[in-house]
Amino acid sequence: MNVQVQKSFETSPGGRGEAGSGKLFLVGTPIGNLEDMTYRAVRTLQEADIIAAEDTRQTRKLLTHFEISPGKLLSYHEHNKVASGPELIRFIIEGKNLALVSDAGLPAISDPGSDLVKLALAAGISVVPVPGANAALSALIVSGLPTERFTFFGFLPRDHKERDLLLKSLEDQEGTMLMYESPHRLIKTMESLLEVWGNRRIVLARELTKRYEEMARGTIQDCLVWLQEYPPLGEYCLVVEGAHPDQVKEKRDAWWQPLTVEEHVRHYETEGGMTRKDAMKKTAADRGVAKRDIYNQLI
Numbered sequence: 001m002n003v004q005v006q007k008s009f010e011t012s013p014g015g016r017g018e019a020g021s022g023k024l025f026l027v028g029t030p031i032g033n034l035e036d037m038t039y040r041a042v043r044t045l046q047e048a049d050i051i052a053a054e055d056t057r058q059t060r061k062l063l064t065h066f067e068i069s070p071g072k073l074l075s076y077h078e079h080n081k082v083a084s085g086p087e088l089i090r091f092i093i094e095g096k097n098l099a100l101v102s103d104a105g106l107p108a109i110s111d112p113g114s115d116l117v118k119l120a121l122a123a124g125i126s127v128v129p130v131p132g133a134n135a136a137l138s139a140l141i142v143s144g145l146p147t148e149r150f151t152f153f154g155f156l157p158r159d160h161k162e163r164d165l166l167l168k169s170l171e172d173q174e175g176t177m178l179m180y181e182s183p184h185r186l187i188k189t190m191e192s193l194l195e196v197w198g199n200r201r202i203v204l205a206r207e208l209t210k211r212y213e214e215m216a217r218g219t220i221q222d223c224l225v226w227l228q229e230y231p232p233l234g235e236y237c238l239v240v241e242g243a244h245p246d247q248v249k250e251k252r253d254a255w256w257q258p259l260t261v262e263e264h265v266r267h268y269e270t271e272g273g274m275t276r277k278d279a280m281k282k283t284a285a286d287r288g289v290a291k292r293d294i295y296n297q298l299i
Helices: 039-047 056-065 081-093 112-123 136-145 160-170 186-197 220-229 245-252 261-270 274-289 289-297
Strands: 024-027 052-053 072-075 100-101 127-130 150-155 177-180 202-204 214-220 236-240
Touching: 024 039, 024 112, 039 100, 039 127, 052 056, 052 081, 056 072, 072 081, 081 100, 081 112, 112 127, 136 177, 136 202, 136 214, 136 236, 150 160, 160 186, 177 186, 186 202, 186 220, 186 236, 214 220, 220 274, 261 274, 261 289, 274 289
Parallel strands: 024 100, 024 127, 052 072, 052 100, 150 177
Antiparallel strands: 177 236, 202 214, 202 236
8 A cells, every 4th residue: 555644733834844854835825805815824925935936026016015025936837847846846855945826826726836746745745735715716606506516627728629629528517617718718718618518507707806806697698798798808717507417317318329420320311311411410419519520520
């Protein structure tokens, strides 16, 4: 049995890990409102030997606000993580306590912090969470959609085909869906949601905890119309209704489930006397996909 057990008795960087090594603290920071910074987070940043930040300019403002010296601030982001990651781990092994922060919210969520955590664990370093605000969970709890079960998948792929393939793989998930999206890609993403998942309920949350906090609730189709009048501004968190259990069951029990796409189309051609084109259209309707998806699988 190969089980790695970590017991973190220290609640701040005041102590050291085994053999005098330091620890890695994952520190949650505000997603907008600075009053959401916790006492423990402030103390951890004050006492840490090093603070690694995704954007040092952004973090410098945070440290200045809470009167924390920015002199121990180092850069760690997607473009320098290969070089910076091992160097930060070396500092911790030498006995320094390191606090990792992202631009906003919890580090290691849709940012390179997860890679640093893997390096730390591989080196036997204790990793300590210092909880704080999170945009996705904040949007979820005010959405009015079910919170018992949910799936978070950060930003969707930029490529249209990759995005649709991912959405297709998730179309029968009954839990609420959470994702992030930039303003210039929001409408295209919602069009993909509508095409693959159908006209589900959705919440568009932006500027959470800030002065212009806004939640738009409705169906995907209604929100797309609304966005024509109120163009996207700022980064969004999308909270989307999961698949209806009855529809999932009906689909799983469907007569055509054992058939391949080719067999499904041929059934309508031979048994129903349909043309190839109409058979493909009917097959697409049965499977809840676009006709072009059926065509692409057959060529």
